Amino acid sequence: MSPALEALYRLLLRAYPAAYRRGRGEEMIGTLMEAARPGQRHPSLREAGSLVLRGLQTRAGVHSPHQRRQTLAGATRLAVLLLLASTAAVSLAEFGPIMGSPATPFTALRPLETLFAAAGLVAVAAGRHVLG
Known part of the structure; x- marks a missing residue:
């Protein structure tokens, strides 16, 4: 897959707390890369918004x-x-x-x-x- 797409996913995952990324980041990147369409260069707006929103909710402790x-x-x-x-x-x-x-x-x-x-x-x- 595209290294640029992976870099964008990693950037979006910065919305999650560092400890959360250390524990689950690689698994999330792997899942996102597997779900990407062939030749996809950037995440969709919906996907990007969802990653940022869930990351901020995790930081706020909404799901704890x-x-x-x-x-x-x-x-x-x-x-x-x-x-x-x-x-x-x-x-x-x-x-x-x-x-x-x-x-x-x-x-x-x-x-x-x-x-x-x-x-x-x-x-x-x-x-x-x-x-x-």
């Missing part, structure tokens, strides 16, 4: 396991927050009619349910996830 854990933790916190908000809203909506005519001994616990749901909601919203 730490980033995935943070995303999962954030999604879980949001789900808990929404669940607590729903529980507090339903409990509060049922609170008035129950207080007017308590029918069973368990209905006396409804105010506690509302209080705990609201306290959990406030704790999670304030960042106290374990307490919430």
Whole structure:
């Protein structure tokens, strides 16, 4: 294949961190050169843009396991927050009619349910996830 094409690929791979290039650079160059069309002298604009974009994302740590854990933790916190908000809203909506005519001994616990749901909601919203 063309040494000029390989040089251009190496230049584009500079967007990746040096440690990443040391570990995977030769394999990436080999794959890119194998996928190149016969007589190709330069990478396509799409291919060049993709290499640079993925290199910058790798530098930013977008694909790291730490980033995935943070995303999962954030999604879980949001789900808990929404669940607590729903529980507090339903409990509060049922609170008035129950207080007017308590029918069973368990209905006396409804105010506690509302209080705990609201306290959990406030704790999670304030960042106290374990307490919430």
